[in-house]
Amino acid sequence: MGKEKVQYESLPGYKYKAPCLGFFLQGGVKALAIVDVGVEIATMTVLSIGLSGFISDWWSMHGRGEYAKFYFRFVHWTYSYLYNIICIVLSKRLFVAASQREKSALTTWLILSICLYLPLLSLFLVHTFWAKWAHTSGGAAFGVHVAYKLYLFWVVFCFIREIKYYSRINFALRKLSDQDIEEFVYGNPAIPPEDEDDGEKFADKPYKPEFEIPLNRLQIDDSNPLGRGAFGLVLKARLFKEDGDPFCQNQFETVAVKTVDKDADDVYFRALLSELKILVYIGRHENIVNLIGACTSELKERKLYVLVEFCALGSMLNYIRANKGLFVNEISQSRNEWERSCSSYITTSELYSFSTTDLIKWSMETAAGMEFLAGKKVIHGDLAARNILLTIEKTVKLADFGLSHQLYHYSSYVARKEKPMPFRWMSVESLTERKLSSLSDVWSFGVTIWEFFTHGATPFGRWSYSDDFVDLLKSGSLRLEKPIFADSKIYDKLLQCWHLEPRCRPSFSELKIFFSEILKHNHVQTLQPMAFVPPVEYVAIGIFGNEMV
Structure with missing residues (x-):
């Protein structure tokens, strides 16, 4: 119980008392809505038990006055029964309105409940004083019922006032429970x-x-x-x-x-x-x-x-696009093999150049980061060059892992955007069956590495999202072309990442070893860049940053 208590004094500007003994008002209203159902069912049970005695009074009545009192009691009993049934229905609406912090629905419930309760209270008072109903235990029970109802109305009123107050701060709070x-x-x-x-x-x-x-x-x-x-x-x-x-x-x-x-x-x-x-x-x-x-x-x-x-160098996407003119190609396109161009790299390092060596190193580091996430059973859900950051030492840092996965499962989000989130990077099973897994992340990894070796080109740039796009992807007839700055060995590995059968795709551990072996066998040395102030600011990424294309 202590864990659920809320110190309202810690909330700046909170100007209402704590009618729920320190609990959140929203939780208190929802709890009272559930309690109210039990109260009304118990009341109906008591009324039903007393029905036999009520009917037996019919045979012992004498005189018009007693008949009038009997008919009045009948009206009181009938209204009470109907009131209990209506309150059960209203309690459900109260719970929903409290869950969604809907001020108008709560106000409607409060007005309607008070209007329905006042006739019941009036009938009870007339029944007591005019019909001389002298049932001590029944009167005490009804008195407790009156106190409970007044407390319920007060809590709901305070909750409505709270919603009104905080709506001035931010309308979205109405939806945050x-x-x-x-x-x-x-x-x-x-x-x-x-x-x-x-x-x-x-x-x-x-x-x-x-x-x-x-x-x-x-x-x-x-x-x-x-x-x-x-x-x-x-x-x-x-x-x-x-x-x-x-x-x-x-x-x-x-x-x-x-x-x-x-x-x-x-x-x-x-x-x-x-x-x-x-x-x-x-x-x-x-x-x-x-x-x-x-x-x-x-x-x-x-x-x-x-x-x-x-991460001072910002997103990978912006970095390779901004500096692609300083790229040092270490692969001979005519022979499709490595060439050593380290001297050129050294002379231009201070101008933010990067080489094939860097692309391989960044691919290996991306695979290492994804291997770590997969080992923790964390699905990225939006792996792309825009969601990879570079430190001042040119070390890859994965960002926004888990966030897109959470959003993807909110159907309302997908409906409002009118298209899947990053469809150019998504696997076939994600597009067709809404399945996200580490193996669907492998597909996205292949697209991301394709971005690396094309210097930030847009995947499937001539395509927009459509059924035709998904069908061609599913049939296997639509795949990204070989990147201009990658050799055949690298492209073959990317094609494996885009295998239709998820289980046939390589794991991130295999991918990390693959790129590390390329560096090892070609004896490419990683050179440390000079210390400098980057020309571009840290660029926000993914859903928090640049719009997805």
């Missing part, structure tokens, strides 16, 4: 210990408070977002080492902060919560964007800040 917040903080206790490393269960686990970062340690630059997507923002920020010491300019690190647009749908906020849980539990790896911490103190106001590593 308190139960969602409680599940985020406390998780699902039903998860067995053996599922501790199961990525599919990460979103159901409790949030780890050691990742919490006070807002006073964070200085966010929201004047120039690093990236903006359909619903999300990625901002640059300074994370200060000491609490409350923003003047120690030498004691901070630069981080990237992911958050949700203030007008975004609740679906996206829930998806970001799920991604945060995955980042909390997945652990660290050199080829994923690692979590630094999060600011969750204002979840009630639907504010969430997820702090991740800052």
Whole structure:
């Protein structure tokens, strides 16, 4: 019980008392809706038991006055029975309205319930004083019923006022339930210990408070977002080492902060919560964007800040597109074999050049990051060059893993977008059967490496999403052509990634070994770039960043 209590004093501007003994009002209203069904069923049971005594009074009546009282009692009994039935129906509507935080539906329920209850209360008072109904236990029970109803009306009224108050902050809060917040903080206790490393269960686990970062340690630059997507923002920020010491300019690190647009749908906020849980539990790896911490103190106001590593060179897609003129090709197109061009690479490294060696290295690092995710049973769901970041050392970092997977399963999201999410990167089974797995990620990996070796070309650029596109892909007659900067060996491996049968595709472990062997056998040396300030900012990626094409 202690876990579910909410300190309303911690909510800025909260101006109502806690009628539910400190519980969230939304949870209290939903609980009372369930209780009300039980109360009404119990009342109907008592009325039914007393029906035989009520009928027996008919034979013992004498005089017109007693008949009048009998008819009045009959009206009281009938109305009470109908009232109980109507209340059971209304309780269901109350539960739904509370779950969705629908102010208009709650207001309608409150007005209708009060209007129905006032005649019942009037009938009881007339029955007591005019008909001289003197049943001590029955009167006491009805008195408790009156107190319970008044309390129910008061709680619903307070909940309506709360929704009205917070709707000024953000309309989407109406769709964000308190139960969602409680599940985020406390998780699902039903998860067995053996599922501790199961990525599919990460979103159901409790949030780890050691990742919490006070807002006073964070200085966010929201004047120039690093990236903006359909619903999300990625901002640059300074994370200060000491609490409350923003003047120690030498004691901070630069981080990237992911958050949700203030007008975004609740679906996206829930998806970001799920991604945060995955980042909390997945652990660290050199080829994923690692979590630094999060600011969750204002979840009630639907504010969430997820702090991740800052990758200075931005997204892979933007990097290879912007610098493709400085590319050093180490494969002879005439002989389709490696040529050594390291001297050229050295002389142009300060101008952000990259070579075939780098493409192979980045492919290996991408496979290593995906191998790590697959080992944790985490499905990326949107692997693409736009969702791969580069550090200042030109090391690959995978981002947004798990987020797209969460969104993909919200049918309302897909319906509103009127097309599958990143269809050019999706496997056949994902397009036709809505199946996402590590093997569908392998398909996307092949498309991503194709982007590497075409310097950021758009896959299936001449195609738009249609049934014909899916049918050709499913038949095997439509595949991406050989990248101009890849040899036949690499292209054959990409074709294996696009096999129609998921089980016939290579694993990420096999893919990592494949690219590492290329580097080893050709004795390509990885040269360290010079330290420099990048010409492009960190570019937000995926759903939070550039629009998908």
